[in-house]
Amino acid sequence: MSKKVRVRFAPSPTGGLHLGGVRTVLYNFLFARHNGGDFVLRIEDTDQNRFVAGAEEYIFECLAWCGMKPDESPVAGGPYGPYRQSERKSSYREYAEKLVAGGHAYYAFDTTAELEEMRTIYKTEQNPSPQYDHQLRMKMRNSLTLGEDEVTRLISSGVPYVIRIKMPEQETVHFSDMIRGEVSFNTSTVDDKVLLKHDGMPTYHLAVVVDDYAMKITHAFRGEEWLPSAPVHILLWKYLGWMDDMPQWAHLPLILKPDGNGKLSKRDGDRLGFPVFAMNWTDPRTNDFTQGFRERGFLPEAFVNMLAMLGWNDGSGQEILSMDELIQRFSIDRVHKGGAKFDFEKAKWFNQEWIKKSTPERLKNDVKAILEKNGIVVSDDNYLLSVIGMVKERCTLLPDFTEQSKFFFQTPEIIDTESIRPKWNMDKSVFFKEIQPVLAGLQDYSAASIETAFKDLATARSIKMGELQLPFRIMLVGGKFGPAVFDIAATIGKEETLLRINRALEQLA
RNA sequence: GGCGCGUUGGUCAAUCGGUUAAGACGCUUCCCUUUCACGGAAGAAUGACGGGUUCGAUUCCCGUACGCGCUACCA
Incomplete structure (x- = not known):
């Protein structure tokens, strides 16, 4: 018997929700619904320096707008709470200590200044960014180099420290990614990542495995930028003794900027004139405003549909799909490996299709x-x-x-008389004077009977219908656009039609 | 620099060894419509490069190039 599918979206509430973030939620959501599983929202607020007021509420509103309500979340609750990492703080230290006891992690007392010093000392042309790894850790101040007494003394005297994972040497960590297949890493090339920060909060690396374990997550989707740290996470699952419960990983391709290369950023949107966030966002600290798809005039159906197709398709060639259809057809093995450049023109097309539909x-x-x-x-x-x-x-x-549709509600203030004038003449002027009593007398003021009235009078005055339609349109609408003229006339009503004809005649005189 | 991932038209992309290499967006032309759209038809445009494996490679393998990601007590 296989376990019930449980997936999670774990954003850091530091600002607006990026396109790529929404797509990650979407794939999580589609996968969960397709498999009859649970979709949980977990807030990764382990960095207290990056707290942004309103960011969490914003995320909830985005999800609601897109129609992806989490089954479990800080707001909805659930059996595996709390769903905010800051509220789970106490549990992380326990696991970090357990790793130290097992010889898979160690205390490190290096100050920020010392770390900086290390990076400058060992920086060479061949190695522009030295890592705190199996080679350098023996040159730093940590429980591997300091001796037991000194370590206890430092800790008991309140000297701040972090706990780092002790990456093994020359081991190969490999796993099967649902999108990329077999992926492997040599552990010697991965650094000793900090697991527990000096303030007692976990880093992402520790938190993601402890929480995924605690919340019984079965499938973990995240952006491709996490792939290089995957071996750390996998080793943590192993060292904590939870290997049998490790979720299946899927590293999603990135959404790229339309021009050039690289991850799509908020700045690209500002630069190229399209939204990157789901909804409007104003950073409370800087007052920096970023437009959202919602406020730009996108329907959530279109936004979701467009995002789903950016990196996935079901092979049928059908592109306009509702959320229910997406749920039915979604499968993770049809997600692309390569990143996709965002195309705002295509995004608009999706919206147009949804408006028509x-x-x-x-x-x-x-x-x-x-x-x-x-x-x-x-x-x-x-x-x-x-x-x-x-x-x-x-x-x-x-x-x-x-x-x-403005002209259906308001008499146009200015009309495009310039488009009428070149072909305007006495005959037409007379026609529009004569048509007024005819229209006024119409019992049935429908598009069909207005058209008949026009035809009859046009025939009587030997004017071609086509010659009359454009001026009439401009009189009613103000310009050369809009639905069929007689439909417009019928819709705005007799009185308004007559008013607009008169006004136009005055301007043309 | 190291490590990892990726690479079919301008863009999104189908193909799970054999097709004239789909379809969509955008673009061009035409039709419909004496408006603007919608709709319809047509057109230009693609397998990074070099080696293998195979009767046969866009598809499998290796290398090269290029791109991207990571390389924080951020996620």
Whole structure:
């Protein structure tokens, strides 16, 4: 019998949630749901210097917006709490001490200055960044070099120290990554990472294994940047005696910047004009503002869909997939190995597809919020619904609804008379005067009957219908865009139609 | 520098040894529409390089190049 699938997303609450972070959550979430497992959110707040107010709430809101509610979290609780590492502080020391007792870790008393000194002394052209490793540790101040009495004396007199893992020499650590297959490392090339900091908090390295063990995590997904430290984690699982419970690892490819190479950063978004965070974020310390996909006008369905396809596909060629479909089709072995460059044009396409696919009802609240934000009063929801139905295939991002539907709610202030004038003449002027009483007399003010009225009068005055449609459109809309003219006329109503014709005639006179 | 990972069009990518090397985004042209879109049709554009293995390599292996990641008491 296999264990119930349990995965976790473990962000550090230090700022806005990056695209890549959301994708990592997404793959976790899809994997959990696909396998009927649990999805837990754990907060990695072991670095108290990096505490950022509001960052944790922000993460929750992002997940909620994307439709990925954790089954267990600091807020929802669960049987394996606490879910905030700072609240689990006491348990880490115990394990670190156990490692020391077992000879797999040691106390190190080196000060920051001494570490810096070591790095400058041993820095050479061949080795620009010396590591605290099996070669150098015997030259440092630690429980391997100091002698038992001295170590006890230092500790009891309150001298700050850290606990470091003692990496073995010339061993090969290998494991099977769900995405990359067999991966192996020579332990001699890995440094003695700090496990427990002087303030008693664990580093990521210790915390991730203690917590994954405690929370019975079965599959651990994280970014590719963690691959080099994987041997440390694996050895920790081994030394702690938990090898049988070690999760299966999957190191996800990175999301790269669109131009050039390298990890996509917030700065790239600022530079190239697209969002990188899920939602707006203002750093409380620096007041540095970063735009989010949500506020830029993305539907969460599209955002999630786009992210899912950045590094994964099911081989069917179908790209527009709902969360439920993604859950059904997701499989970790179809995740790419190589990083993917982010393409904002394609991201917009996903959103456009989702807007087209969505019902007016689905879009109603989002559009209403956008319109009201732009000073457009929506008093009749049914009217809004029919407007959305007419304009949604013209919108790529939510804010596009403003320009595309403004004229349904407000008489255009300025109209593009320049586009009418070249072909404007007395006949047309007369036509638009004569059409007014005809429209006014219409019993059934529908698109079809307005069109018939136009045709009849056009025929009688020997004017081509086509000659009339553009001016009429500009009178009603203000410019050369929008849905079918007669539909617009019918929607805004008789009175408004007549008003707009008159106004335009005045401007053309 | 060391270690690790990666490499199919401009971008996302299919192919699990045998195809004219899919499809999508973007771009160009055309059709539809006397608006703008949507929709439809067509086009240009791809296996980093060199060795193997094999009857046959984009696919498997090795090397080279290039790219990226890591190299903190940050995650």
